[in-house]
Amino acid sequence: MHEDLNWAIGGEAGDGIDSTGKIFARALSRAGRHVYTSKDFASRIRGGYTAYKIRTSVDRVESVVDRLDILIALTERTIDENLDELHEGSVIIYDGEQTTMQDVEIPEGMIGLPVPLKDLGEEAGGAIMRNVVALGAACEVSNFPIENLDEALEKRFGDKGQAIVDNNKEAARLGQEYVREEFDAETDYDLECTDEDYVLLNGDEAIGMGAIAAGCRFYAGYPITPATDVMEYLTGRIEEYGGAVVQAEDELSAINLALGGARAGARAMTATSGPGIDLMTETFGLIATTETPLVIANVMRSGPSTGMPTKQEQGDLEQMLYGGHGEIPRFVLAPTTVAECFHKTVEAFNLAEKYQIPVYLTADLAMAVTEQTYDPDEFDMDAVEVDRGKVVDEAEVDEWLDEKGRFRPHAATEDGISPRAFPGTIDGAHMTTGLEHDELGRRTEEEDVRVDQVDKRQRKVETAQEREEWDYREFGDPDADTLVISWGSNEGAMREAIEFLEADGPDVRFISVPYIFPRPDLTEEVAAAEEVIVVECNATGQFADLVEHDTLTRVRRVNKYTGVRYKADELAEEIRSAVADMEATA
Amino acid sequence: MSSDVRFTDFKSDKQPTWCPGCGDFGTMNGMMKALAETGNNPDETFIVAGIGCSGKIGTYMHSYALHGVHGRALPVGIGVKLANQDLEVMVAGGDGDGYSIGAGHFIHAVRRNVDMTYVVMDNRIYGLTKGQFSPTSREDFETSTSPEGTHQQPVNPKALALSAGATFIAQTFSSDSQRHTELVKQAIEHDGFGFVNVYSPCVTFNDVDTYDYFRDAIVDLDEEDHDPGNFDQAKDKILDSEKEYIGVLYQDDDSVPYGERMGLEGSMADIPDGAPEDATDLVREFY
Ligand SMILES: Cc1ncc(C[n+]2csc(CCOP(=O)(O)OP(=O)(O)O)c2C)c(N)n1
Ligand code: SF4
Numbered sequence: 016m017h018e019d020l021n022w023a024i025g026g027e028a029g030d031g032i033d034s035t036g037k038i039f040a041r042a043l044s045r046a047g048r049h050v051y052t053s054k055d056f057a058s059r060i061r062g063g064y065t066a067y068k069i070r071t072s073v074d075r076v077e078s079v080v081d082r083l084d085i086l087i088a089l090t091e092r093t094i095d096e097n098l099d100e101l102h103e104g105s106v107i108i109y110d111g112e113q114t115t116m117q118d119v120e121i122p123e124g125m126i127g128l129p130v131p132l133k134d135l136g137e138e139a140g141g142a143i144m145r146n147v148v149a150l151g152a153a154c155e156v157s158n159f160p161i162e163n164l165d166e167a168l169e170k171r172f173g174d175k176g177q178a179i180v181d182n183n184k185e186a187a188r189l190g191q192e193y194v195r196e197e198f199d200a201e202t203d204y205d206l207e208c209t210d211e212d213y214v215l216l217n218g219d220e221a222i223g224m225g226a227i228a229a230g231c232r233f234y235a236g237y238p239i240t241p242a243t244d245v246m247e248y249l250t251g252r253i254e255e256y257g258g259a260v261v262q263a264e265d266e267l268s269a270i271n272l273a274l275g276g277a278r279a280g281a282r283a284m285t286a287t288s289g290p291g292i293d294l295m296t297e298t299f300g301l302i303a304t305t306e307t308p309l310v311i312a313n314v315m316r317s318g319p320s321t322g323m324p325t326k327q328e329q330g331d332l333e334q335m336l337y338g339g340h341g342e343i344p345r346f347v348l349a350p351t352t353v354a355e356c357f358h359k360t361v362e363a364f365n366l367a368e369k370y371q372i373p374v375y376l377t378a379d380l381a382m383a384v385t386e387q388t389y390d391p392d393e394f395d396m397d398a399v400e401v402d403r404g405k406v407v408d409e410a411e412v413d414e415w416l417d418e419k420g421r422f423r424p425h426a427a428t429e430d431g432i433s434p435r436a437f438p439g440t441i442d443g444a445h446m447t448t449g450l451e452h453d454e455l456g457r458r459t460e461e462e463d464v465r466v467d468q469v470d471k472r473q474r475k476v477e478t479a480q481e482r483e484e485w486d487y488r489e490f491g492d493p494d495a496d497t498l499v500i501s502w503g504s505n506e507g508a509m510r511e512a513i514e515f516l517e518a519d520g521p522d523v524r525f526i527s528v529p530y531i532f533p534r535p536d537l538t539e540e541v542a543a544a545e546e547v548i549v550v551e552c553n554a555t556g557q558f559a560d561l562v563e564h565d566t567l568t569r570v571r572r573v574n575k576y577t578g579v580r581y582k583a584d585e586l587a588e589e590i591r592s593a594v595a596d597m598e599a600t601a
Numbered sequence: 602m603s604s605d606v607r608f609t610d611f612k613s614d615k616q617p618t619w620c621p622g623c624g625d626f627g628t629m630n631g632m633m634k635a636l637a638e639t640g641n642n643p644d645e646t647f648i649v650a651g652i653g654c655s656g657k658i659g660t661y662m663h664s665y666a667l668h669g670v671h672g673r674a675l676p677v678g679i680g681v682k683l684a685n686q687d688l689e690v691m692v693a694g695g696d697g698d699g700y701s702i703g704a705g706h707f708i709h710a711v712r713r714n715v716d717m718t719y720v721v722m723d724n725r726i727y728g729l730t731k732g733q734f735s736p737t738s739r740e741d742f743e744t745s746t747s748p749e750g751t752h753q754q755p756v757n758p759k760a761l762a763l764s765a766g767a768t769f770i771a772q773t774f775s776s777d778s779q780r781h782t783e784l785v786k787q788a789i790e791h792d793g794f795g796f797v798n799v800y801s802p803c804v805t806f807n808d809v810d811t812y813d814y815f816r817d818a819i820v821d822l823d824e825e826d827h828d829p830g831n832f833d834q835a836k837d838k839i840l841d842s843e844k845e846y847i848g849v850l851y852q853d854d855d856s857v858p859y860g861e862r863m864g865l866e867g868s869m870a871d872i873p874d875g876a877p878e879d880a881t882d883l884v885r886e887f888y
Pocket of ligand 1: 652653654655656671694695696697698699722724726727728729730735
């Protein structure tokens with residue numbers, strides 16, 4: 016009856032919410048179901064509350080919706096926090112034996128299942144397993160074969176020994192049996208399994224995997240939510256390929272470490288979030304001026320200042336486009352899905368090296384730290400190509416020496432791209448500096464040399480604009496009057512919003528833009544539409560400004576800056592009312 | 602190849618623009634000699650220079666080099682060395698660059714103990730910005746920004762280094778060419794972070810910490826029966842504010858550099874032209 020099921024576990028920070036949620040997400044994925052997860056890190060009411068939410072379906076799911084069907088509530092507050100999303104028929108699993116939960120009132124029309132989670136956990140070997148007892152109970156409620164949990168439990172607890180794994184399996188079964196025997200909870204929920212094999216990963220992990228695939232061997236970073244997962248992913252893996260992760264003392268150090276790694280010839284990267292980008296900005300200009308290839312991942316969170324560190328926002332677009340003093344050539348890539356985080360990371364490394372330029376690779380919190388299922392073929396390693404650009408070896412160095420035999424690292428070539436000699440290359444020794452410099456990389460303030468160097472750095476960008484494809488992704492009805500444009504992680508919600516709108520809303524052509532600079536020219540697309548709407552998670556409409564600038568056309572802005580990502584049904588409503596409003600005033 | 606390398610091979614054809622008599626001339630000459638005499642060659646050496654008069658060194662020497670932003674030379678040098686263990690890496694900068702704006706990196710570079718050399722040209726003044734006090738300036742030092750003295754203690758970089766777990770601390774004087782060269786050589790040969798603070802007088806803006814002052818105040822540890830392997834002796838010498846010692850103040854012979862602890866070898870520049878052979882395993886991990 017329900018096509019998709021919305022499931023959540025919530026409690027206090029420290030209750031193991033995240034890891035329990037991930038176990039269930041993995042079990043669903045192993046059972047051949049699609050999964051899209053989201054996390055509530057902090058309360059709408061007061062601190063400490065956290066939840067892991069899963070939307071699952073046999074079909075692809077790309078977004079969250081405003082509905083919760085099964086809730087494991089480890090605290091009473093968890094119920095209060097989710098009242099908006101709970102509905103008639105929602106099932107709430109909680110530990111009725113807990114003194115704090117004894118008086119819980121289950122809202123009218125909902126089904127409360129008090130399960131002695133802690134006691135059953137103890138029976139299985141320890142109270143710590145109460146969450147797994149709850150997972151077992153949830154399996155029963157949703158008709159989900161409990162065997163699917165086993166593999167996920169093995170993956171999670173395997174390194175702790177078989178006894179722990181077995182105890183957890185037992186705990187799940189105790190939860191399942193308790194519900195079966197004690198309640199006659201007839202629900203319509205039915206988590207059907209398929210033979211599909213999916214992988215489950217988040218955007219940060221996709222970036223990390225993309226980096227290794229692309230040959231990144233040197234990573235330096237300083238922990239910051241929501242970018243830390245990139246560093247944690249690489250740690251322990253990059254070493255297998257001869258690389259290293261360095262945890263720096265701060266972001267000033269992190270980016271300079273990465274710069275050093277890149278100057279030594281390694282594919283290098285750092286990842287951070289807004290506050291870290293601020294600190295890195297001085298060195299960002301140095302990287303561009305010294306023409307050093309570097310990938311800087313900015314996993315955006317809500318700002319300014321410390322802002323809302325665990326909340327969604329796309330507020331750093333202008334920072335990445337314009338941040339830094341002087342005029343800094345750069346590329347800005349913004350993958351729109353978790354899988355694209357992988358592909359764009361590979362692309363970012365190639366672009367950085369081909370054009371010897373810093374590349375911002377930006378993801379936003381909504382896709383960076385929440386897991387999603389994919390067909391493993393989406394991450395086709397055989398398709399990965401590494402293009403290192405104009406690297407010269409010992410034999411080729413000669414072509415780039417001046418009349419005095421000095422290597423010219425900033426040779427002002429026709430396409431603007433200079434030769435690159437890695438340290439250790441005989442006769443390639445050269446310096447470079449953040450001061451304006453000549454072709455040899457030495458300081459100069461001569462007017463014509465200055466102009467030559469500024470022009471050649473700019474020419475590289477023009478070359479890239481010509482040689483590379485700066486495409487967009489398109490969905491919906493290509494002939495629709497309404498054109499919706501978005502960037503970053505809104506793609507998923509918007510694609511599902513189109514499905515909602517198909518029933519009774521306007522037809523929509525949807526363009527999802529993964530390149531901020533250089534970016535596709537949307538002049539024709541905008542001209543062909545009656546109404547143009549730009550959707551983004553910030554208050555001012557930073558991408559809308561760019562579209563207006565490029566197309567000289569006013570656009571309608573749909574913005575969200577509550578700190579929570581768009582939900583598909585909510586976004587459909589926003590589009591519907593924006594179009595109605597525009598038609599009324601037209 | 603190394604045997605034919607002369608110290609002039611490390612010299613670029615750019616004429617220094619330092620003031621005549623600046624201590625940085627002697628500091629740089631010693632560094633070039635030390636590099637050549639330890640068997641290095643410019644094509645396998647990477648120099649990172651800070652910002653300041655001292656930082657111009659990257660331009661006057663010949664090697665692979667980067668002249669970066671103020672205070673961040675150490676992280677760049679560490680990045681270079683970790684990404685290619687086969688390179689000789691030397692970082693050089695001023696006392697402002699290293700102990701003020703870059704002080705945070707200094708402590709962490711010391712404790713990380715990467716196998717490289719850090720030469721600080723300590724003139725107890727900001728030279729490039731024309732004579733403001735620096736972190737090593739004396740409390741009563743009068744400058745354009747401290748007309749009545751600095752009202753604060755000078756930093757003791759050698760004490761900072763010792764307390765941060767340094768494995769090699771030396772002090773030299775730029776005009777004692779032979780001794781300076783010898784000590785930089787020892788820093789290069791040290792397995793770990795070789796830290797050398799060089800008294801490198803600014804003849805234009807510092808009329809207190811002059812050549813004459815240093816000549817009078819300096820005591821060579823070679824004449825003091827000092828055991829650099831003895832932490833307590835090192836501590837006493839480093840905290841002695843009456844004298845200016847030159848020589849190796851402290852050296853830990855058991856030092857194991859960071860790269861070795863991390864199991865790093867060779868260069869990270871060599872990568873396949875596609876994903877690594879077994880990269881599909883990375884995807885499988887997500888099942
Ligand atoms: C971020 C930043 N702030 C300030 C400066 C200006 N500045 C350049 S060099 C310098 C101090 C140099 O002193 P020191 O490191 O002791 O080197 P010296 O010139 O004495 O050799 C300052 C403040 C700068 N380049 N960058
Ligand atoms: S100002 Fe001082 S430090 Fe700078 S070059 Fe002149 S003497 Fe040397």
